Amino acid sequence: MKRKLCTFLAVILLSLSVCGSAQASQSEVDRLKEESQNASKAVDDIKNKQKETEDAKNQLESQANDLSGQISNLNNQISVVSGEISETEENIAAVEADIETLNKEIDKIQASLDTQRKAMKLRIKYMYESKSTNTLVNFLESGSMSEFLQRLEYMSQITSYDQRQIARFEKTQAELNAKKEEVEEKNRQLNAYQDSLNSKRSQLGGLVGSATSALNTTNSQIADTQAALAVLEQQLSEAKEYEKRILKQYQDAQIALAQKLAGEHGAYKGGYSTNDEETLILAALIQAEAANQGDAGRLAVGSVVMNRVASSKFPNTIPGVVYASGQFAPVTSGRVALILAEGPNSACQYAAAQAIAGNINTDALFFCTYTYAQALHDSQVAAGQEGFLDRTAGTTINAHYFYNYK
Structure with missing residues (x-):
């Protein structure tokens, strides 16, 4: 059984952080991860202190x-x-x-x-x-x-x-x-x-x-x-601004490293002309499919959609791909519509913007959970067939398996 699993992206996903410039090195990504975690903790500490002080004020x-x-x-x-x-x-x-x-x-x-x-x-x-x-x-x-x-x-x-x-x-x-x-x-x-x-x-x-x-x-x-x-309000404002700035630096560094390690891949090269509505549709799908899958996992879902837009086998617009019949379960269930009504979160909007800009991290046209892919493979092998993983070339990013058919 052949498995072509690009585990190097999984290593990148373990480095969720913010700070520094978008330099294509693992050490820089790791440094930004730690700095981002410290910045987020500082924000949380200030918020907790705010709550304690507010409670004390209310009591007084x-x-x-x-x-x-x-x-x-x-x-x-x-x-x-x-x-x-x-x-x-x-x-x-x-x-x-x-x-x-x-x-x-x-x-x-x-x-x-x-x-x-x-x-x-x-x-x-x-x-x-x-x-x-x-x-x-x-x-x-x-x-x-x-x-x-x-x-x-x-x-x-x-x-x-x-x-x-x-x-x-x-x-x-x-x-x-x-x-x-x-x-x-x-x-x-x-x-x-x-x-x-x-x-x-x-x-x-x-x-x-x-x-x-x-x-x-x-x-x-x-x-x-x-x-x-x-004083705490001022400190919180400054801490949030710093957290936001470091987060962007980390995300840029992570994408740069992914591109450096993965090389040139993916059918989509950028250049798609979009508007805010299409960006939000893509962000809503990303949130529905990979909200908890880290930056690389979210970007990979966006990359799949943009690869399809560039492929002759699929519609050539984001809405066309997202709303194609039977393609994405969250669309059918109504989950995407609910997220659009509330507004996608900033992390998913960022992933959508990066994918549209051509900063994709996979050339895959398809994805599913790795658990499902393994179970499907095992059942096909048990039935005397060529296994699913043997018939695809793919990459595991966190819990998802992104692939193309051989």
Whole structure:
């Protein structure tokens, strides 16, 4: 079984990189590969740092919002407590006025009671020391029993009146004293409540101060993260530009090396006049067939299409070749149409442009997966036929086998 497999292109495909000029040497391609990987890693590192910084910024902004809400809530509480303090101060002033009024009333009643007691003492002394109030004298001087009894009744009424007056004054004084004690207790409670409110307001003020300090620190940290993001954005822009520049240098070097190693091959020599639409059609097919096959694998698919364009056996336009009935499975499945709708990626567009420019890396008109080619070969040999690989001359590039019939 003969196998003509150009493994040197597979070696080239292992060197995916960017940087340097398009020099046709394996060492240069290897150097550009490493430099390209480093450039891509730098871009990824900056993106990761950007995400971490953005997450930190979002967390700080959320923290700042929470602190602002806390400060607003605390200030509202302080406002309520201050209002309660003002109301309590008014109530204390009113209660103190009531206490003063009660004290005056108690003093007045006490003075009246003292006067009444003094008057009663004088009357009692007069009644018991004066002859006119002596019971025996009154009895002897009374003209009759009726007059005697009238005198006794008069003395009794005076005594009862004094006793009632004293009792009334004493009751009123007791009531006032009780009222005064009640008002004084209310005053004590109000003062205690005011002290509690003042303490609460002081505590709230301390919390506001702490929250405000934390908010200032958080806002400062937010400003720092914003500045860091601006620096990272600039760094990312520069890193992407460098990555793009190195990628092109690597791709050019890879194609140059492939041409140097492979020599002159392929029916297509360049010169096809195309437009953007045709380039995108070719790029979409390349993406559908070889998006993960590396630069050389993508270029090889584009080379097959351009070889067919140049061949008399196939249509002489890119759309004609791509959309020819039964030729490319992704066209039939609709995969190519979906990629066209979204837009082919830049790597596949680059491969399409290189193939159209004549920078092809295979003269093959056909390709399939190498697994399929080997399985087809084995089944034909097992059936006693000449094997597929024996009837073709081809090159393996990554997972694909590019070939022509002998």
